[in-house]
Amino acid sequence: MIRQIRIPVEKDARTIRLAELAGLADDKDMLTGCKLRRLLRTIFLGATAVVLLCMPWVLVAEACGWSQRPAHLLQSFIAIPIAFLSSGMFLWLRAPEGSPAWERRVAWVVWVLSGAWLAMLAWVLVALSRGMFPGPA
Numbered sequence: 001m002i003r004q005i006r007i008p009v010e011k012d013a014r015t016i017r018l019a020e021l022a023g024l025a026d027d028k029d030m031l032t033g034c035k036l037r038r039l040l041r042t043i044f045l046g047a048t049a050v051v052l053l054c055m056p057w058v059l060v061a062e063a064c065g066w067s068q069r070p071a072h073l074l075q076s077f078i079a080i081p082i083a084f085l086s087s088g089m090f091l092w093l094r095a096p097e098g099s100p101a102w103e104r105r106v107a108w109v110v111w112v113l114s115g116a117w118l119a120m121l122a123w124v125l126v127a128l129s130r131g132m133f134p135g136p137a
Helices: 013-022 034-064 069-092 101-129
Strands: none
Touching: 034 069, 034 101, 069 101
């Protein structure tokens, strides 16, 4: 027989509000924060995996002469913003006692690197809109 152990987790207003917005609030127990943290961790790790898998896809597409556009669009406009937002929300939530330290370290790395990529992407798009990068003649 398997016993289910409930670990009490402190609930704060941010965790409860995020749970309500995400539709994860439990009627009898609201939310302990663990479900939302687990969901956000899964999302940012999944988005990070997609970003990393797009890199060899681009290299193979370049070597074979295939179009690289789908990989670049998926990576830059879908996976990286999702990784940035979900890792930021993950870091915003409090870590329960006994949670592994690697989670927050990986979340910080993902948040910083994806934020730098988004800042560079925004700079390039603004520069393109101002005509700073002339196109082919």
